Amino acid sequence: MESATHTEGSGHPTAGTYLRVFAVLFVITVVEVGVFYVPAFKPLLAPVLLTLSAAKFALVVMFYMHLKQDSKFFTFVFGGPLLLASAVMIGLLFLFGVFVLGG
Amino acid sequence: MTHATSMGLDSRKLAFWTFIGSECLLFGSLISTYLVYKGQSVVGPYPHEILNIPVTSLSTFDLLASSLWMVLALAAVQRGDMKWAKIWLLGVAIGGLIFLGFQVYEFTSFVHEGLTLQRNLFGASFFLLTGTHGAHVAVGVIWMLTLWVQALRGRLGPQNAITVEIAGLYWHFVDVVWIIIFTLVYLLQ
Amino acid sequence: MSNPPSTGLRSWLTTTDHKRIGTLYFWTAFAFFLIGGLEALIIRAQLAQPDGSLVSADTYNQLFTMHGTTMVFLALMPMTAAFFNWIVPLQIGARDVVFPRLNAFSYWVFLLGGLFMNASFLIGAAPDGGWFGYVNLTGPQYSPGLNIDFWVLGLQILGVASLAAGFNFIVTILNLRAPGLTMMRLPVFSWMTLVTQFLVITAFPVITVALVFLLFDRTFGTNFYVPAAGGDPVLWQHLFWIFGHPEVYILILPAMGIVSEVLPTFSRKPLFGYTVVVYSGVLIGFMGWGVWSHHMFSVGLGPIADSFFAAATMLIAIPTGVKIFNWIATLWGGQIRFTTAMKFAVGFIAMFIIGGLSGVSHASPPSDLQQTDTYYVVAHFHYVLFGGTVLGLFAGMYYWIPKMTGRLLSERLGSWHFWLTFIGMNLTFFPMHFIGLLGMPRRIYTYAPELGLGTMNLVSTIGAFVIGLGTLALVINVLWSRRHGEPAGPDPWGGATLEWSIPSPPPPHNFDVIPTVTSRLPRWTTEHPAAPSAPGSAVHVPPGSWWPLVAAAGLPIMASAVVTKLLALVFLGAAVLVFGIYRWAYEPFEV
Numbered sequence: 001m002e003s004a005t006h007t008e009g010s011g012h013p014t015a016g017t018y019l020r021v022f023a024v025l026f027v028i029t030v031v032e033v034g035v036f037y038v039p040a041f042k043p044l045l046a047p048v049l050l051t052l053s054a055a056k057f058a059l060v061v062m063f064y065m066h067l068k069q070d071s072k073f074f075t076f077v078f079g080g081p082l083l084l085a086s087a088v089m090i091g092l093l094f095l096f097g098v099f100v101l102g103g
Numbered sequence: 104m105t106h107a108t109s110m111g112l113d114s115r116k117l118a119f120w121t122f123i124g125s126e127c128l129l130f131g132s133l134i135s136t137y138l139v140y141k142g143q144s145v146v147g148p149y150p151h152e153i154l155n156i157p158v159t160s161l162s163t164f165d166l167l168a169s170s171l172w173m174v175l176a177l178a179a180v181q182r183g184d185m186k187w188a189k190i191w192l193l194g195v196a197i198g199g200l201i202f203l204g205f206q207v208y209e210f211t212s213f214v215h216e217g218l219t220l221q222r223n224l225f226g227a228s229f230f231l232l233t234g235t236h237g238a239h240v241a242v243g244v245i246w247m248l249t250l251w252v253q254a255l256r257g258r259l260g261p262q263n264a265i266t267v268e269i270a271g272l273y274w275h276f277v278d279v280v281w282i283i284i285f286t287l288v289y290l291l292q
Numbered sequence: 293m294s295n296p297p298s299t300g301l302r303s304w305l306t307t308t309d310h311k312r313i314g315t316l317y318f319w320t321a322f323a324f325f326l327i328g329g330l331e332a333l334i335i336r337a338q339l340a341q342p343d344g345s346l347v348s349a350d351t352y353n354q355l356f357t358m359h360g361t362t363m364v365f366l367a368l369m370p371m372t373a374a375f376f377n378w379i380v381p382l383q384i385g386a387r388d389v390v391f392p393r394l395n396a397f398s399y400w401v402f403l404l405g406g407l408f409m410n411a412s413f414l415i416g417a418a419p420d421g422g423w424f425g426y427v428n429l430t431g432p433q434y435s436p437g438l439n440i441d442f443w444v445l446g447l448q449i450l451g452v453a454s455l456a457a458g459f460n461f462i463v464t465i466l467n468l469r470a471p472g473l474t475m476m477r478l479p480v481f482s483w484m485t486l487v488t489q490f491l492v493i494t495a496f497p498v499i500t501v502a503l504v505f506l507l508f509d510r511t512f513g514t515n516f517y518v519p520a521a522g523g524d525p526v527l528w529q530h531l532f533w534i535f536g537h538p539e540v541y542i543l544i545l546p547a548m549g550i551v552s553e554v555l556p557t558f559s560r561k562p563l564f565g566y567t568v569v570v571y572s573g574v575l576i577g578f579m580g581w582g583v584w585s586h587h588m589f590s591v592g593l594g595p596i597a598d599s600f601f602a603a604a605t606m607l608i609a610i611p612t613g614v615k616i617f618n619w620i621a622t623l624w625g626g627q628i629r630f631t632t633a634m635k636f637a638v639g640f641i642a643m644f645i646i647g648g649l650s651g652v653s654h655a656s657p658p659s660d661l662q663q664t665d666t667y668y669v670v671a672h673f674h675y676v677l678f679g680g681t682v683l684g685l686f687a688g689m690y691y692w693i694p695k696m697t698g699r700l701l702s703e704r705l706g707s708w709h710f711w712l713t714f715i716g717m718n719l720t721f722f723p724m725h726f727i728g729l730l731g732m733p734r735r736i737y738t739y740a741p742e743l744g745l746g747t748m749n750l751v752s753t754i755g756a757f758v759i760g761l762g763t764l765a766l767v768i769n770v771l772w773s774r775r776h777g778e779p780a781g782p783d784p785w786g787g788a789t790l791e792w793s794i795p796s797p798p799p800p801h802n803f804d805v806i807p808t809v810t811s812r813l814p815r816w817t818t819e820h821p822a823a824p825s826a827p828g829s830a831v832h833v834p835p836g837s838w839w840p841l842v843a844a845a846g847l848p849i850m851a852s853a854v855v856t857k858l859l860a861l862v863f864l865g866a867a868v869l870v871f872g873i874y875r876w877a878y879e880p881f882e883v
Binding site: 012013014015018019022025026029032033036037045046049050052053056057060061063064065066071073074077078080081082084085086088089092093096098 | 110111112116117120121123124125127128130131132134135138139141156160163164167168170171173174175177178181268271272275276278279282283285286287290291
């Protein structure tokens with residue numbers, strides 16, 4: 001165990017970082033729900049919400065799952081299948097003629 | 104593992120990341136099906152008639168907060184602060200239970216409003232997607248409680264922080280899946 | 293060399309030794325291979341002449357379904373797993389896989405899943421919807437019996453086994469390599485194992501989801517694949533082939549890895565273009581994800597989708613072709629020894645080229661529309677899966693069984709085996725190209741004499757029985773050589789890789805001293821350095837464990853709930869599974 005854990009980046013983020021990340025996640029979620037209730041945003045809803053949730057996704061994965069400072073190989077092992085899943089999803093939506101999400 | 108590994112990475116952690124990669128395809132297929140079948144139901148209830156955004160927002164915040172408690176639990180275990188480790192671990196489990204409580208409430212009220220597995224495609228694909236996610240949360244709760252009991256028995260400490268870290272990877276992954284579901288299913292109706 | 297319990301039933305039920313688990317995989321897969329082969333022989337006997345009456349249409353459906361399912365999931369994949377288990381740790385200089393108990397779990401889940409699915413024969417309700425299980429034929433309306441339930445649940449159980457093994461071998465190959473064994477020195481067989489396992493862990497979740505939908509449609513009355521409710525049977529086809537096409541590469545890449553070991557050894561030459569062969573394998577793995585809809589051209593997906601998948605399918609022939617040229621170039625100018633293993637490896641190249649070319653011919657949608665659902669397709673994939681995977685696995689058997697048992701297989705019987713198999717398979721499958729192009733559809737239990745295909749079908753049937761004779765020679769060879777084969781010694785072939793540096797069969801801990809690797813061909817480039825011959829201290833061998841078997845038993849119990857309609861079995865099975873996992877997790881087990 002010692003030798004295995006030694007090499008993987010000497011420290012995880014501090015509690016302070018975790019709290020700051022949570023604050024951002026919290027605010028983004030509030031914005032998401034807020035945007036949902038504002039009729040003026042209707043035409044922009046899909047791109048805005050997709051961007052916001054992608055940001056949340058990235059924050060959790062980078063900071064809470066430590067991919068930011070952990071070995072790049074973990075990012076590869078996770079990112080590869082994630083890209084594959086996204087490609088399959090986009091492929092299927094295309095094949096079934098669903099071009100616009102939420103359209 | 105008592106010996107060094109070729110990549111310098113803990114084997115269990117590496118295995119778990121490959122597992123998470125595999126889970127991406129599981130949820131990817133479920134989400135794809137949900138989206139492909141959106142708007143294909145021939146009878147109601149339809150998503151916009153039934154999805155309860157205020158309630159689900161609450162459970163979303165709850166799950167998000169449990170992720171925070173999870174990293175705080177890990178930080179506590181790593182610095183050997185077992186008192187707070189126990190508190191946060193139990194907190195994560197309770198956060199998960201609250202989420203499941205919301206889900207039970209949601210499913211029950213949907214059934215009362217006429218949305219069942221059999222009713223239409225929306226019901227089938229919705230219940231299977233969110234139900235699979237809920238099952239993952241349930242497994243996570245059992246895992247957290249197991250770690251908590253381990254901590255109570257004094258069998259958890261900085262020397263096996265890796266077990267907490269891996270449990271955390273699971274928990275956060277379940278959380279990011281929910282981040283996607285919340286957007287694609289609930290907000291983008 | 294004593295493993296804690298070293299003989300007796302208990303030692304096998306609790307084993308966590310990768311070599312023993314490999315042996316279990318080998319014999320189980322071999323048995324299923326014979327069962328699947330028997331099913332094929334009955335199919336061919338039925339089709340030997342027009343208006344055959346050996347079996348009923350219903351039985352015929354069960355036979356071709358179980359032939360395909362058995363060969364893919366219960367014979368070929370597990371036979372590759374036998375080699376992964378036996379050879380990969382030895383090739384990378386490890387004492388075991390990284391998670392020995394998870395490895396045992398994989399095997400038991402596989403065995404119980406295979407038995408569960410075949411138990412359906414006992415009640416006369418074997419799966420009968422084809423190995424691809426297209427809805428809505430397999431939906432509750434058209435398949436109300438238990439047949440498809442056995443298929444769905446059996447595949448779910450087998451999926452668990454494959455996934456668990458996938459994680460295990462990925463981490464083993466990445467993390468347990470001997471010092472100095474960099475990725476670019478890794479033997480090609482281990483490389484292809486790695487690519488295969490990445491395909492397994494990404495492809496199997498997709499079929500899992502597709503099968504859950506089908507299970508829910510059948511058991512709980514959902515409408516995932518019911519057109520009247522807005523559902524789309526084509527979704528099944530997409531999900532199935534998103535899994536199914538990578539599955540094809542899951543079956544062929546290990547065989548390509550085996551051939552990439554056998555050819556250099558018996559040519560006394562390093563593999564030509566190692567780097568290119570490795571990267572081609574990785575590229576095939578990636579591209580294998582972008583071609584699934586070429587199985588569905590006849591659905592009518594529209595010109596854009598058809599063009600995309602046609603182009604992707606044609607492109608994937610490039611890395612495959614690159615490999616073939618590299619194998620041929622490996623032979624070029626080598627000191628070739630035509631052992632049985634070598635014959636099968638060269639046979640693999642030739643047959644795989646034929647299968648590959650007929651494959652490219654249905655990459656083009658207009659051409660494919662003439663071929664879909666005819667015997668032409670049957671000819672194609674048998675050249676790839678029999679001519680490719682099975683011949684590759686046979687090569688692996690002659691190459692590595694001496695390492696596993698310590699005794700050589702008979703070359704004389706091996707020669708019979710090779711020639712009977714090689715001639716038999718061409719007699720069987722080559723006429724099918726014509727049978728198909730002349731209009732005989734697949735999966736029909738009889739055909740009219742007016743079709744004029746009686747002779748060619750008879751030839752095909754004769755060929756199948758010739759293959760059967762060849763397989764008999766293999767069975768005799770394997771059984772006979774266990775006692776009477778010539779002692780192999782550590783390195784009967786002069787192989788280049790690490791498995792040949794240790795005794796045959798290897799001791800429980802494999803390597804007295806973990807070797808340090810300095811090149812791609814450690815046995816050829818090192819002049820036996822003065823390595824310490826004994827370990828500094830006793831090598832620790834992990835004890836066995838009951839809990840993988842107990843945990844595995846939970847899955848078929850849960851699955852039985854669906855076919856018996858006893859809800860309690862779900863809870864019982866889950867309890868067994870959870871109990872097994874907890875005992876496993878808390879068991880002291882030092883690797």
